[in-house]
Structures are given as structure tokens and as C-alpha cells.
Amino acid sequence: MIIPAFDDSNGSQKKFLKYFSEILVENVTIANFEAQLGTASKERYWLCAGNAEDALKLLDAGVGKVVFDLSTFISIEKEIDHIAANRIGVVVGPAQNLSKLQQATYQPSVYILAGDLQSISQDATILESAKAVKKNLLPEGGSRRICILTDVAPQLDAISQLDKSGLDIIVPSQLLTTSSPAESGKLNIGQAFMASAVTDRPDGLYPTMVVDERGIALGLVYSSVESVAESIKTGSGVYQSRNRGLWYKGATSGATQTLLNVQFDCDSDALKFTVRQNGAGFCHLNTRSCFGADTGISALEKTLFQRKENAPEGSYTARLFNDPKLLRAKIMEEAEELCDATTKEDVAWEAADLIYFAITKCVTAGVSMSDIEKNLDKKALKISRRPGNAKPKWEEQGNKAEQAKSAASSQLTPQPAAPANGRIEMQKYVASQISAQQRTDLLKRPIINSTDIMGRVAPIMQAVRERGDAAVLELTAKFDRVQLSSTVIKAPFSPESMQLDEKTRAAIDQAYENIYRFHDAQMDRETLVVETMPGVVCSRFARPIERVGLYVPGGTAVLPSSALMLGVPAKVAGCKQIVLATPPRPDGSIVPEVMYVAHKVGATHVVVAGGAQAVAAMAYGTETIPKVDKICGPGNQYVTAAKMLAQNDSSCLVSIDMPAGPSEVLVIADQNSNAAYVASDLLSQAEHGADSQVVLVASGINDEKLAEIEEQIHVQASRLPRVDIVRQSIPKSYSLRFNNLKESIAFSNDYAPEHLILHIDNAEDLIPEVDNAGSVFVGAFSPESCGDYASGTNHTLPTYGYSRMYSGVNTLTFVKHITSQQLTADGLNRLGDTVMRLAEVEGLEAHRNAVAIRVADLRK
Incomplete structure (x- = not known):
């Protein structure tokens, strides 16, 4: 491969050098290189440096590679060993110095040999070194290279032969020309470039991928030596048509291309043309790419540039272009919302909003995504780094925002997440030492602002209501990144969809039997008959809700337990139509464990969708998904919001099981409790998520016992695979010490936990005192995990204090009662x-x- 050596004293050759990815620049000083090389990207340039200080300045300015002479390199080797090797080159001088350099601890990416081309190319030692150097890959990726700096124009076959030996040639730019045939003593630049190309095609052509400034593929074409030479000469996209000869892209359609760069792939058997596409687009179908329309940021950028030129009157984008104050305010608003976002879904959503307004700002100033990416690349090339601290006014605003958020959620001092290697421990309070207000604050859950979530979910609900299956498929592709052809799987389900190993099947079967037995006992099968007075008889009888929808969270998770807890009571109740909805896996399938449970509980349909779109599909019905009368099941805040919106929509006529919040546990432990057991139960909830609520009520416990529990929390948590989540949830949790059991149960009833675990002596004696709880786990050998999976009780329970007025899911959740009277x-x-x-x-x-x-x- 040839690399031009550019001497700025000969400016006439500068016009075609821009197409090369690498250029050695001679006779340019540190002081004036910006003026001589312009403001464009410097990444392609190799510049000579006389010392480490100059090298750092050049590298920080974005120069791709600095080149030292051998003596300088050896003297400053330790000063530059922190610089990536792909940014360093060395002029070796005489060939015999090559072996000396290769013995150095720090190896550069390029070795430049100066001297007679013919003698160097015939030196067996150099040829062997070239092979060895090629195999010695760089830590950053790519191969090291040996280049021969010549002052004469080599023959084309010499370039080809040296390339096969692993040697590149640096040719002074004044020896290169775009003329064909080349003037005497010069090389045609296109022919010289292509002398290193190889092809096994019978027609001798080279596959060529055409990409835009951002590297996005526009199409696949073919090139020849002649077409590449013509491209470089004209500065445009010229290719080789297999039928019509040279193809000047856009000559008739106007969709021309401005050539920006030409380069080989790693094997020199394919080319990449980087171009600026003009006109309608590259494809003959008037799309920008032969691979379809733009998507994502590319599509947004294209739309915004079009809107800048011709925005519809009254459009929001036109308003943003014409109102700088509004645009500034929206950027700052969205940046704040992104900073406040916590979940993966929220961060993605808020980032998308911010990107929209940020690109609008860029388009207003005529800045393209390519311009932004060039600046990112330039920043990545910097060697020296700033501390990166925020400016004082933003740091102060950030502190105020955090303080305000903390004050809104609690008057108690919040605790940060535990450091990556720090101790994992809860906050600690003593009931006798806190105020009445602090006790009230401890009973509160984090404030959930549902207004924003509702605003996002409402359009999803409306889309599914209006467009049915098409909307469900689009939203699944958008949120779950899964392309589906069908929204539902109908019973009977294929055996292949629910293949399980015997151990898993047996576990599900036993859990099913226990859950069925307990929920079957709850069924109200007898008609209640009461003669309220002579001749007046009143009765009440149960009937199943005919059509129910069961939401089972999933996607990457496997949650057959949730399917059991919802499906078994629905089956016991006798619901005629059971529709189960769960997110698909990346391949579009449903986990076999859930499919097996769906089969066992008699589900009629499995909806292959999650989130708000699944709730909407069951609530309103689509072409393939039946409308249901009641929707049950846990889910994230979007699922909860969708259930609430559906219930409040009178045209929908659907009910839900209960409101929901983050999972929670309250453990009451006394002096005789097993510290390891207590800690394990606290952690079993803490690993659910960073927002899990975990409370230890310590009844009559001394300092030593509490310290023992705290030690167990840290030790056990440190061994968990989900320790990163626990490091966030446990520091937000707390222990609260009371003098006696009466005070402890009073606090628990006020808190109304989802799960209440009693680690106390004679735990069953306390049951009559429990007024508010989703489910109670009595004694040291009743871990909450058993209720979650297989003891028989239901794990779909009211959280967030709703156990004051709601029951957990049970058989009666799926029935309604009808009364009658006869006089x-x-x-x-x-x-x-x-x-x-x-x-x-x-x-x-x-x-x-x-x-x-x-x-x-x-x-x-």
C-alpha cells in the first residue's frame, strides 16, 4: 500500500490527499501546523515530533500518529509509554537498526525505513522482520507495519510485490498525479493505490461498500482500477458497471456523490468508499440507502433538516426553530428529567427526548451528526485529561435538586448506596429516640409520581385500541426489540413449546398441586340461603368471571411462579377463557416453563407481548387477542399505570386485582431469633430491585444481637449474584428497635407490609394481633420464598400499604357473587x-x- 508524504511547500498536491486515510506530513512545525493543515480532522496525519512535550501537544490536537527519529524515541521511551502504541511511529534509518528497535520494551505501530528502495526490498532480514511485525498485533487491535520511505516513483508491480511481503511504501506526494497516463517519473495515484488490491473475481472487479459520513451503508457496487482512479481525479463517486463501463453516480439522476475517502478492508480484496450523498439518495428507488429507509437518529436528522427548509406551518418543530428560548428551555427540562430517571425504560425514554431537542439545536446551527461524531473522535484522541468537574453553578443546582428530592420523599436522612466494596448495612433507628414525625416518615413509601408515567402509557393504550394487532406488533418491536408475525399463541400448545427437564417439570407439578389444593379449599361452592323474615328468603351464589387476563412479567426472566399464582385460582374458579400475557424472549418465543404452566391451568391464549401494550390488548381486545373482563398480575410501573387507566375507562369495562408498588418485607425478630435466618429473609426481598422496601423490627433485641444480624446481612449479601442491586436497596432500608412485642406489632399494622415474617418465640400466638399484611410467615422455618413458589398461598399481594384494604390474589379474585331473593x-x-x-x-x-x-x- 502506498502512503503519500506531503511537503507543505508543494501545495498543488494537497487537493487529492484528502482521500487517503494516512498521510505523512513533512516540514510542518508545531507552531503552524493548524494553519497549514486547516481545521478538518487531523486523525489521518502522521507528524514528526522532536520531544515528548511536542508529541503530547500534537496528539491532543487530534493528530493520528507522531513520528520520532530513533535516537529521540529511545531517549524518551519511558515518558511516552502511557500513549497507545497505535499513535506512535519511529524512523529507523538504516535497515540494521530495525532489530535494535525491536528489542525495545515499548514497540511502536509503524517502523519507517529510509534508503534505497531496491536494496531494502531485497533484504531477507527485513522481509523476515516484516512477517514477524505483522503477526505482532497491537493491544488496541490492528497490525504493526514496516514502511519504506523512498524518493523515487516505484513501479506498480513493485508496490504489489512489497505489499505481499508486508511492506508499505511512503511516496512523496509530488511523485503522484491524477493524469492518465502519468507524466514521466510519476505514478497515477489511483493505479498506485490499487496496486495493492487483490481479487479472485473472473472479471477482475472489486466489491465496494459505499457508506455515508457516519459509516452507514448506502449500497454495494463494484470498482476497477480505472474507476478508482477516475473517482480520485474527479472527487466524486465513480464505479464500474458490469454492463455499461464507468458509472458516474448521479450523472443522470442528480443524486451525485462527493468523495470523502477510499480505503481497503483488512485483506485488500474489498473497498469502502466514504461519500457525501447528494440528491434523493443512493438507491434507484429514491431511498437514501439500498437497505431501506433511515431509522433512529439518522431518520430524525434527515427529518429535522427537511423541516428546517420547509416545516409545516404551525408544527412544533417549526416553533422550536423559530423560538430559541423555548428550545433552550426544553433542552434543560429534558436534561433534568434524564438526570432524575432511574429505571432502564425511563432512562431510554428521557434520553430519546433529550436527543430530539439536542439535534434540533444542532440542525438550527447547521451542525450534522457527522460533525458531532468527528468531534467525539477528536476528543477520544486526546492524551491529557481534564478533571471533569462540573461548573460551580451546576454542581450547586445538582445538590439542591438532590436535597429537594430527599425532602419530598422523607424527612429522615437518606443513605447513599453502599460503595462497590464497602459494607452493606441498613439504617438504624431506636423507637424511643425518634419523634412522632420521624415515626410517620418511617411508615411512608417513596413517593411515586404517576403523572408522567400515565402520560406515556395513555398513547400506547390509545394506539392498541385504535389499531389492534398492528399496534401491538409495532410496540413490541419498539420496546422489546423483537419482530413478531403474530401476537398470540392459541391452545392447544405444541409439545415443543413446553419442553422441560424432568427436575423442573417435577418442581412445577408439586407447586401446582399445593397451590391448587389451597385455592380449591377457598372456592365458595355452597349457596348462602337466609330467611330474613317469614316468607322472605335471600340467597347469594358465586359465578366465575368468564374472561380473565393474567399478566406474567418476563422477557429475559423466567417466572413460572407468577403464572401458577394467577392461573391456578382462575382455573379453580372455573373461568371459561384464561388469557395469559408475557413478554417474548429475543427470538420471539415464550419460555417453556411459562408455556407448561399455561397448559396446566387451561389457558386458552398466550399473548406474546409485555408492558402497557399487553394490558391494552387484553383490556380492549384486538383482531386476535380476546377482550377480558378482569386483568390480574404484577408488573413494572408501566404495567400498573396501564391497568389503572383501563379500569378507569368506562368504555373498556374491565376491572383489576389491586394497585401495586415495589416489593416489600417487614421482619419482626426477637432476642432468640436466628440471625442468619433473619438476614436471609431480609435479603430475599432486597434482591428484587433497588426500590425494594426492607424493614427489620427488632423487638427487645440488645446491641450484640442486632450486630450479629447486621454482620449476617453483609456476609450473605456479598455472596449474592445480585449483590449490585442489594448494595442499592439495603442502604435505603432500616431497622427499628422497640422495647416489646406489643409496640412492634403496632408498628407493623401501621406499616401494612406486603410480607410479614415473624422470627419470634411462639410466633403463632401473635397471629390474632395481625390486622394488616398481605401474607404472614410464621416462625423460623417459614421463609417467604416458600410462599413465593410452592407452599400453596398466593404471592400476588398488595404492596405500598394497600394491605389495609386489599387482599392478595385468591380464588375469590376470579369469581363474582350474585344475590337473589324470593318472597x-x-x-x-x-x-x-x-x-x-x-x-x-x-x-x-x-x-x-x-x-x-x-x-x-x-x-x-
């Missing part, structure tokens, strides 16, 4: 006067008359 003539005669009088009081004459007309006949 004899005597019964109506006895009751009639009472009913008529009350109807008169309320002014409802028709009600009174319905009784009076009958009573009149009875009393004739």
Missing part, C-alpha cells in the same frame, strides 16, 4: 308497608306502586 305472598304482605313507606320518603312513587298494586290484591 311468598305472605312474605310480601308482611314486608310491603315498610317498603312502601321508605319509597314515599325518597319520593319514588313507581317503586311504592310496584308493591302497593300487589298488596292491594293480597288484602282484598
Whole structure:
């Protein structure tokens, strides 16, 4: 491969050097290189440096590689050993110095030999060194190289032969020309460049990938030596048509290309043309790319540049272009919301908003994504680094925002997450030492601002309601990044979809039996009959809710337990249609464990979707997904918001099981409790998520016992695979010490936990005192995990204090009760006067008359 050596004293050759990825620059001083080389990217340049200080300045300025003479390199080797090897080259001088340099501890990426081309190329030692150097890959990736600096124009076949030997040639730019044929003593630049190319195609052409400034593929074409030479000569995209000869791209359509760069792939058998595409686009179908329309940031940038030129009157984007104050305010608003985001979904959502407004700002100033990426690349090339501290005004604002957020959620001092290697411990309080307000604050959960979430979920619900399956498929592709052809799997399910190992199958079967047995006992099968007075009989009987939707969280997780907890009571209740919804895996399938449970509980449909779109599909129904009457199941804040919106939409006619918040546990432990058991139960909830609520109520515990529990928390947490999550949740949790059990259970009832675990002597004796809890785990050998999976009780429970007024999911969740009454003539005669009088009081004459007309006949 040839590399031009550019001497700025000969400016006439500068015009075609821009197409090369690497250029050795001679006779340019540190003081004036910016002026001589311009403001464009310096990454392609190799510049000579006389010392370490000059080298650092050049590298910080974005120069791709600094080149030292051998003596300088050896003298400053230790000063520059922190610089990546791919940024360093050395002029070796005589060939015999090559072996000396290769013995150095720090090896550069390029060795430059100066001397007679013919003698160097025939030196067996150099040829062997070239092979060895090529195999010695750089730590950053890529191979090291030996280059021969010549002052004469080599023959084309010599370039080819040296390239096969692993040697590159640095040719003074004044020996290169775009003329064809080349003037005497010069090389045609295109022919010289292509002398290193290889092809095994019968037609001798080279596959060429055409990309834009950002490296995004526009299409695949073919090149020849002649077409590459013509491209460089004209500065445009010129290719070799297999039918029509030279193809000047856009000559007839106007969709021309401005050539920016030409380079080989690693094997020199394919080319990449980097171009600036003009006109409608590269493809004959008038799309920018032969691979379809732009997406993501590329599509946004294209749209914004179009809107800048011709924005529809009254459009929001036009308003942003014309109102700098609004655009500034929106950028700052979205930046703050991104800073406040915590979940993966929220961060992605807020980042997308910020990117939209940021690119709008860039387009307003005529800045493209390519310009931004060039600056990113330039910053990445810097060697020296700034501390990176925020400016004082932003640091102060950040502190105020954190303080405000803390004050809004609690008046107690919040604790930061535990450091990566620090001690994992809870906050500690003593009931007798805190104020009434502090006790109230300890009962609170983190404030959830649902307004923003509702605003995001509402358009999703509306899209599914209006466009059905098409919207579900689009939203699944957007949020789960899974392209599906169908939204639902109908029963009977194929055996292949639920293949399990025997151990897993047996575990699910046993859990199913226990859960079924407990929930079957809850079924209200007897009709309640009460004769309230002679001749007046009232009754109540249960009927299943006909169509129910069960939401099972999933995606990358495997949650057959949630499917069991929802599906078994629905089956026991006798629901005629059970629709189970769960997110797909990356390949579009549903985990076999969930499919097996769906089969066992008699599910009629499995919806291959998650999030708000799955809730909407079950709530409104689509072409393939049945509408349900009730939706049950846990999920993230988007699922919860979707359930709430569906329940409040009277046109939807759907109910839900209960509101939901982060998972939580409250453990009451006494002096005789097993510290290891207590810690394990606290951690079993702490690993759910960073927002999990974990509370230890220490009843009559001394300092030593509490320290023992704290030690177990740290030791056990440190061994967990999800320790990073625990390091966030445990420091936000707390222990609270009371003098006695009466005070402890009073606090628990006020807290109303999802899970209440009793690590106390004679734990069953405390059950009558429990007023508020989702589920209670009694004694040292009743870990919450058993209730989560297989003891028989349900793990879909009210959180966030809702156990004051809600029950967990149970068989009665899936039934409704109908009342009836039957009166004899005597019964109506006895009751009639009472009913008529009350109807008169309320002014409802028709009600009174319905009784009076009958009573009149009875009393004739």
C-alpha cells in the first residue's frame, strides 16, 4: 500500500490527499501546523515530533500518529509509554537498526525505513522482520507495519510485490498525479493505490461498500482500477458497471456523490468508499440507502433538516426553530428529567427526548451528526485529561435538586448506596429516640409520581385500541426489540413449546398441586340461603368471571411462579377463557416453563407481548387477542399505570386485582431469633430491585444481637449474584428497635407490609394481633420464598400499604357473587308497608306502586 508524504511547500498536491486515510506530513512545525493543515480532522496525519512535550501537544490536537527519529524515541521511551502504541511511529534509518528497535520494551505501530528502495526490498532480514511485525498485533487491535520511505516513483508491480511481503511504501506526494497516463517519473495515484488490491473475481472487479459520513451503508457496487482512479481525479463517486463501463453516480439522476475517502478492508480484496450523498439518495428507488429507509437518529436528522427548509406551518418543530428560548428551555427540562430517571425504560425514554431537542439545536446551527461524531473522535484522541468537574453553578443546582428530592420523599436522612466494596448495612433507628414525625416518615413509601408515567402509557393504550394487532406488533418491536408475525399463541400448545427437564417439570407439578389444593379449599361452592323474615328468603351464589387476563412479567426472566399464582385460582374458579400475557424472549418465543404452566391451568391464549401494550390488548381486545373482563398480575410501573387507566375507562369495562408498588418485607425478630435466618429473609426481598422496601423490627433485641444480624446481612449479601442491586436497596432500608412485642406489632399494622415474617418465640400466638399484611410467615422455618413458589398461598399481594384494604390474589379474585331473593305472598304482605313507606320518603312513587298494586290484591 502506498502512503503519500506531503511537503507543505508543494501545495498543488494537497487537493487529492484528502482521500487517503494516512498521510505523512513533512516540514510542518508545531507552531503552524493548524494553519497549514486547516481545521478538518487531523486523525489521518502522521507528524514528526522532536520531544515528548511536542508529541503530547500534537496528539491532543487530534493528530493520528507522531513520528520520532530513533535516537529521540529511545531517549524518551519511558515518558511516552502511557500513549497507545497505535499513535506512535519511529524512523529507523538504516535497515540494521530495525532489530535494535525491536528489542525495545515499548514497540511502536509503524517502523519507517529510509534508503534505497531496491536494496531494502531485497533484504531477507527485513522481509523476515516484516512477517514477524505483522503477526505482532497491537493491544488496541490492528497490525504493526514496516514502511519504506523512498524518493523515487516505484513501479506498480513493485508496490504489489512489497505489499505481499508486508511492506508499505511512503511516496512523496509530488511523485503522484491524477493524469492518465502519468507524466514521466510519476505514478497515477489511483493505479498506485490499487496496486495493492487483490481479487479472485473472473472479471477482475472489486466489491465496494459505499457508506455515508457516519459509516452507514448506502449500497454495494463494484470498482476497477480505472474507476478508482477516475473517482480520485474527479472527487466524486465513480464505479464500474458490469454492463455499461464507468458509472458516474448521479450523472443522470442528480443524486451525485462527493468523495470523502477510499480505503481497503483488512485483506485488500474489498473497498469502502466514504461519500457525501447528494440528491434523493443512493438507491434507484429514491431511498437514501439500498437497505431501506433511515431509522433512529439518522431518520430524525434527515427529518429535522427537511423541516428546517420547509416545516409545516404551525408544527412544533417549526416553533422550536423559530423560538430559541423555548428550545433552550426544553433542552434543560429534558436534561433534568434524564438526570432524575432511574429505571432502564425511563432512562431510554428521557434520553430519546433529550436527543430530539439536542439535534434540533444542532440542525438550527447547521451542525450534522457527522460533525458531532468527528468531534467525539477528536476528543477520544486526546492524551491529557481534564478533571471533569462540573461548573460551580451546576454542581450547586445538582445538590439542591438532590436535597429537594430527599425532602419530598422523607424527612429522615437518606443513605447513599453502599460503595462497590464497602459494607452493606441498613439504617438504624431506636423507637424511643425518634419523634412522632420521624415515626410517620418511617411508615411512608417513596413517593411515586404517576403523572408522567400515565402520560406515556395513555398513547400506547390509545394506539392498541385504535389499531389492534398492528399496534401491538409495532410496540413490541419498539420496546422489546423483537419482530413478531403474530401476537398470540392459541391452545392447544405444541409439545415443543413446553419442553422441560424432568427436575423442573417435577418442581412445577408439586407447586401446582399445593397451590391448587389451597385455592380449591377457598372456592365458595355452597349457596348462602337466609330467611330474613317469614316468607322472605335471600340467597347469594358465586359465578366465575368468564374472561380473565393474567399478566406474567418476563422477557429475559423466567417466572413460572407468577403464572401458577394467577392461573391456578382462575382455573379453580372455573373461568371459561384464561388469557395469559408475557413478554417474548429475543427470538420471539415464550419460555417453556411459562408455556407448561399455561397448559396446566387451561389457558386458552398466550399473548406474546409485555408492558402497557399487553394490558391494552387484553383490556380492549384486538383482531386476535380476546377482550377480558378482569386483568390480574404484577408488573413494572408501566404495567400498573396501564391497568389503572383501563379500569378507569368506562368504555373498556374491565376491572383489576389491586394497585401495586415495589416489593416489600417487614421482619419482626426477637432476642432468640436466628440471625442468619433473619438476614436471609431480609435479603430475599432486597434482591428484587433497588426500590425494594426492607424493614427489620427488632423487638427487645440488645446491641450484640442486632450486630450479629447486621454482620449476617453483609456476609450473605456479598455472596449474592445480585449483590449490585442489594448494595442499592439495603442502604435505603432500616431497622427499628422497640422495647416489646406489643409496640412492634403496632408498628407493623401501621406499616401494612406486603410480607410479614415473624422470627419470634411462639410466633403463632401473635397471629390474632395481625390486622394488616398481605401474607404472614410464621416462625423460623417459614421463609417467604416458600410462599413465593410452592407452599400453596398466593404471592400476588398488595404492596405500598394497600394491605389495609386489599387482599392478595385468591380464588375469590376470579369469581363474582350474585344475590337473589324470593318472597311468598305472605312474605310480601308482611314486608310491603315498610317498603312502601321508605319509597314515599325518597319520593319514588313507581317503586311504592310496584308493591302497593300487589298488596292491594293480597288484602282484598
